[in-house]
Amino acid sequence: MSEPVSALGGASFHGFATIREIGPLGMITLRAKGVKALDKAVKAVTDTKLPAPRRIEINGEKACGWMSPDEYLLIVPYAEVSATLASLAKSLAGEHHLAVDVSDARAIFRVEGDKAADVLRKLSPVDFEMLQPGELRRTRAAQVAAAMWAQDAGFTVVCFRSVAGYVMGLLTHSAQPGSEL
Amino acid sequence: MLILECPYCGVKAEETELSPGYEAHLKRFGPGASPEEFEAYMFARKNPKGVHFERWRHTYGCGKWFLAARCTATLEVFGTYPAQVSEPPADIIAKIQARRPGWQPDGKVTK
Ligand SMILES: [Zn+2]
Numbered sequence: 233m234s235e236p237v238s239a240l241g242g243a244s245f246h247g248f249a250t251i252r253e254i255g256p257l258g259m260i261t262l263r264a265k266g267v268k269a270l271d272k273a274v275k276a277v278t279d280t281k282l283p284a285p286r287r288i289e290i291n292g293e294k295a296c297g298w299m300s301p302d303e304y305l306l307i308v309p310y311a312e313v314s315a316t317l318a319s320l321a322k323s324l325a326g327e328h329h330l331a332v333d334v335s336d337a338r339a340i341f342r343v344e345g346d347k348a349a350d351v352l353r354k355l356s357p358v359d360f361e362m363l364q365p366g367e368l369r370r371t372r373a374a375q376v377a378a379a380m381w382a383q384d385a386g387f388t389v390v391c392f393r394s395v396a397g398y399v400m401g402l403l404t405h406s407a408q409p410g411s412e413l
Numbered sequence: 414m415l416i417l418e419c420p421y422c423g424v425k426a427e428e429t430e431l432s433p434g435y436e437a438h439l440k441r442f443g444p445g446a447s448p449e450e451f452e453a454y455m456f457a458r459k460n461p462k463g464v465h466f467e468r469w470r471h472t473y474g475c476g477k478w479f480l481a482a483r484c485t486a487t488l489e490v491f492g493t494y495p496a497q498v499s500e501p502p503a504d505i506i507a508k509i510q511a512r513r514p515g516w517q518p519d520g521k522v523t524k
Contacts, residue, residue, distance in 0.1 A: 286424070
């Protein structure tokens with residue numbers, strides 16, 4: 233059995249905010265709309281309610297985020313992905329849905345510190361003053377797609393694994409000491 | 414800078430989070446149409462100075478296509494609405510007429 237590795241092997245940078253590449257996390261894309269059993273199916277795997285539009289429900293290591301009117305992002309420990317997919321397949325059997333393991337297609341970063349928002353402000357066209365607790369914002373980080381939310385005195389940023397190096401470079405550059413906003 | 418509110422997720426998306434889809438409410442002409450109709454469907458596009466309806470995609474967000482009514486001369490945005498319609502909804506037309514008295518949905522202006 234090969235060991236799962238995150239995109240950048242846990243790279244980190246200490247500037248005016250701390251950047252840490254974390255993971256690997258188990259991530260599942262769940263697409264479904266108007267499916268009756270959906271809230272129960274999600275509750276069974278993340279023990280959260282189905283998030284309202286643009287929200288993320290976090291429960292310890294697990295979470296369910298609203299990505300679009302017919303798409304959710306499930307986060308679970310990496311080792312629990314297969315069991316989670318099996319549970320979803322069982323609860324949603326016969327319902328029109330798609331659940332797929334995207335854990336290895338993603339990279340996850342933590343941006344932490346008092347001025348963590350300043351790091352992201354330079355990269356995304358988002359009004360961070362208006363970002364609510366528990367709000368999942370899909371946007372771009374410079375030239376690539378990213379999703380971000382505030383969590384535990386900082387932000388979690390998710391991007392595609394193929395651009396992990398680019399995003400680490402962006403975050404590192406943006407967090408250079410002396411470049412606070 | 415153009416800011417359009419995505420009607421699916423409610424994000425006030427800045428233009429760089431969106432992809433343009435050009436003119437909205439095109440009527441499709443396919444098999445059985447005359448060459449002239451098909452050519453017009455494929456290539457003829459309105460280019461008004463004033464009220465215009467466009468398709469936009471919330472590319473860096475929820476990924477959905479939506480429609481927007483805006484003024485090409487002033488960049489004023491009258492409203493955005495879901496794409497599952499074949500013509501501008503009444504509330505959007507009312508919003509446009511409130512700002513452009515006499516404007517009619519076919520693009521003509523009555524006095
Ligand atoms: Zn949207």
